[in-house]
Amino acid sequence: MSDQVISAGGRAWVSGVRDAIPLLGGYIPVAISFGLIANQAGFSSWETIFISLVIYAGASQFLFVGMVASGAPLWLVVVMTLLINARHLVYAPNLAPWLTGNRWWFWLMHGLTDQVFALAHTRLPALPPSERLGWFTGAMLLAWFSWVGGTALGAFVGQELTGRWPLLNDVMPFALPALFVVLLAPRFTSWLWAAALGCAIVVALLFAANGLPNMAIPVAALLGAAVFFVMQSNTRAEV
Amino acid sequence: MAGELWVAVMVAAAGTLLMRLLPLVWMQRRLARENSQGGTAAMPRWLGVLGPVMIAAMLGASLVPTAGTLNAWVATAVGGSATLLVWWKTKSLGWPVVSGVVVFGAVRFLNFVVL
Numbered sequence: 001m002s003d004q005v006i007s008a009g010g011r012a013w014v015s016g017v018r019d020a021i022p023l024l025g026g027y028i029p030v031a032i033s034f035g036l037i038a039n040q041a042g043f044s045s046w047e048t049i050f051i052s053l054v055i056y057a058g059a060s061q062f063l064f065v066g067m068v069a070s071g072a073p074l075w076l077v078v079v080m081t082l083l084i085n086a087r088h089l090v091y092a093p094n095l096a097p098w099l100t101g102n103r104w105w106f107w108l109m110h111g112l113t114d115q116v117f118a119l120a121h122t123r124l125p126a127l128p129p130s131e132r133l134g135w136f137t138g139a140m141l142l143a144w145f146s147w148v149g150g151t152a153l154g155a156f157v158g159q160e161l162t163g164r165w166p167l168l169n170d171v172m173p174f175a176l177p178a179l180f181v182v183l184l185a186p187r188f189t190s191w192l193w194a195a196a197l198g199c200a201i202v203v204a205l206l207f208a209a210n211g212l213p214n215m216a217i218p219v220a221a222l223l224g225a226a227v228f229f230v231m232q233s234n235t236r237a238e239v
Numbered sequence: 240m241a242g243e244l245w246v247a248v249m250v251a252a253a254g255t256l257l258m259r260l261l262p263l264v265w266m267q268r269r270l271a272r273e274n275s276q277g278g279t280a281a282m283p284r285w286l287g288v289l290g291p292v293m294i295a296a297m298l299g300a301s302l303v304p305t306a307g308t309l310n311a312w313v314a315t316a317v318g319g320s321a322t323l324l325v326w327w328k329t330k331s332l333g334w335p336v337v338s339g340v341v342v343f344g345a346v347r348f349l350n351f352v353v354l
Contacts, residue, residue, distance in 0.1 A: 018333070019332055019333075021333065022332070022333065022336040022337075025336075025340060026301075050248070051248055054248065054249070054252035055248065055251050055252045055255055056252075056255070057255050060251070060255070064248075064251060068244065068247075074243055074244065074246075074247040077247055077251075078247050078250050078251050078254070081251040081254075081255070082251065082254045082255065082258070085254075085255045085258055086258065087293070088255070088258045088259050089258050089262050090262070090286065090289050090290070090293065091259065091262075091290075091293075092259055092260065092262045092263035092266065093262045093263065093265065093266035093282065093286055094282070094286060094287070094289070094290035095263075096263055096266035096267055096270060096282070097270065097282060099263070099267070105263070106260055106263070106264075109256065109259040109260040109263055110256050110259065110260075112259045114293075114297050115297070117293075117294075118293075118294045118297060121290055121291075121294065167344075167347060167348065167351055169305075170304075170305055170306055170311075170347060171340065171343060171344040171347055171348075172340070173301075173305060174304075174314075174315070174318055174339065174340050174343040174344070175336055175339075175340050176301045177298060177301040177302050177315070177318075177319065177339075178318065178319070178322040178335065178336040178339030178340055178343075179332075179336050180294060180297055180298035180301060181298065181319055181322045181323055181326070181335070181339070182322065182326050182332055182335045182336060183294055184291070184294055184295055184298055185323060185326050185327075187291050187294075193291070196288070196291075196292055196295075197291060197292060197295040198295075200292040200293075200295035200296045200299060201295050201296070201298055201299040201302075202299060203296070203299065204295070204296040204297070204298070204299025204300040205299040205300070205302050205303065206299075207299075207300070208299065208300040208301075208302075208303040209303045213300055213303075216296065216299065216300040217293065217296040217297060217300055218296075220292075220295070220296035220299055220300070221289060221292045221293045221295075221296040224292035224295055224296065225285065225288050225289055225292050228288050228292070229285075229288070
């Protein structure tokens with residue numbers, strides 16, 4: 001979890017799979033919900049799985065099937081889906097300094113979700129260049145397959161699953177905030193970073209708690225970055 | 240699914256992939272250009288700040304529990320503290336997450352049993 005280069009030891013892709021295991025707790029319950037909701041919206045089980053396979057972006061998939069079910073024009077459905085995913089624009093450039101020249105990286109970007117980005121942003125700098133592609137492949141494939149597998153479960157047996165284990169559905173998603181806590185904790189290295197990150201956390205929490213989860217991430221991130229640069233320029237001015 | 244709906248799915252999928260892929264191509268070209276000009280290849284400063292604050296925003300958004308009850312919020316606070324405490328002790332990735340989920344689940348289960 002530091003910038004020190006540490007070999008994953010053994011096969012890099014196994015290390016990627018191991019590091020991505022906490023993602024399953026968040027992905028599978030949400031994917032089951034998606035499979036269930038898409039089914040109820042009129043999509044067949046195979047169509048639902050296909051959507052998870054090719055779009056692979058949680059919030060926008062819920063929006064996609066919801067808007068289609070409500071009879072919205074398809075061009076608007078596509079535009080809204082892409083707008084929600086616009087935050088992904090800043091992920092790959094943030095990882096670029098640690099990616100090697102291999103062409104496979106381009107295809108692997110299909111798996112660059114919010115959570116995979118957060119994980120890779122912390123782990124890739126700590127790995128030797130020769131292990132990064134293998135690590136990312138393992139982590140990305142596990143996350144992708146768990147999303148598609150969870151969707152399939154939801155589409156075929158979602159009703160029975162959520163009825164039998166209601167508490168599991170409630171508890172497992174906590175793996176995601178727990179993972180983000182672990183990824184973020186080492187970054188509180190100064191008052192400047194603490195203020196910027198704290199601002200982003202609080203603003204996103206307030207937006208999400210008030211029913212605006214899709215706006216939460218971009219708005220909170222922009223405000224957090226603004227706090228960082230304003231405080232930095234003030235500090236320089238005082239010096 | 241009707242024909243035009245298949246097209247909508249494929250356009251949304253291609254658009255999402257391109258939003259993840261094209262910025263990488265742009266950044267790699269920029270870094271390669273800076274390298275070839277003899278300079279030190281570096282990300283723009285704003286991008287280096289935006290990465291961590293995006294993760295912070297994801298944390299904030301994910302802290303809202305699916306069940307919006309007082310117990311769920313308390314479980315979130317206790318589970319989050321347990322995660323942080325175990326991370327502080329172990330500085331590892333897996334154990335803090337497992338501990339956080341177990342503690343969160345225990346608080347939720349207590350509420351489930353009592354009420």
